[in-house]
């Protein structure tokens with residue numbers, strides 16, 4: 152388990168990352184020194200007076216700016232730093248993949264724009280290609296922020312106790328249980344009585360059964376990869392017997 156998340160990002164738009172450095176859990180992780188971001192802008196490696204980055208990528212054009220930025224990032228983070236390229240062609244990002252990447256003390260993320268980066272750069276410099284989903288975005292910055300946010304939450308001390316408890320359902324491969332806040336009755340619907348009982352083991356079992364039931368109903372394929380405990384099997388079986396579509 153790492154004790155901090157150190158990430159170098161290669162991006163034309165470092166300002167976008169204020170969305171995770173200036174707000175919420177990830178912003179607090181930055182302030183607490185548990186998440187450290189550094190940025191390298193390919194535009195800083197251009198040699199023409201127009202600092203062009205979207206010309207045809209041959210003859211030393213933009214296609215070769217990425218390797219220069221990677222080299223600079225590795226000089227700062229270490230030659231052995233893992234290089235991740237965000238792209239729809241990558242392996243689909245799920246919780247286990249976040250955990251694996253979070254176990255690297257240091258990462259360099261390439262947030263591409265336009266048509267992406269030269270295939271030879273991928274072959275020679277990229278260790279792993281990662282996709283956040285089967286759709287095409289305008290750039291790699293949002294996928295990079297998704298990955299950074301998910302990794303940061305796994306660093307000890309980033310989440311408060313309650314949030315980390317909530318993470319358990321995802322860590323076990325299940326969907327999260329329903330959550331309720333005040334008021335006790337909303338539009339005529341009551342908060343489930345067990346949540347008001349103060350019986351912590353009953354509340355734990357109810358939340359686990361709801362996670363199991365929701366996973367069965369909404370994402371049954373996730374259950375195929377899980378070895379359920381005796382308790383989980385019993386709770387899911389009971390949920391199924393009581394379920395009315």
Ligand SMILES: CN1CCN(C(=O)c2nonc2N)CC1
Nearest residue numbers: 237238263267282283287288294
């Ligand atoms: C060049 N650029 C194209 C758009 N892009 C993505 O759509 C994407 N990245 O990671 N998962 C995704 N989906 C990032 C890279």
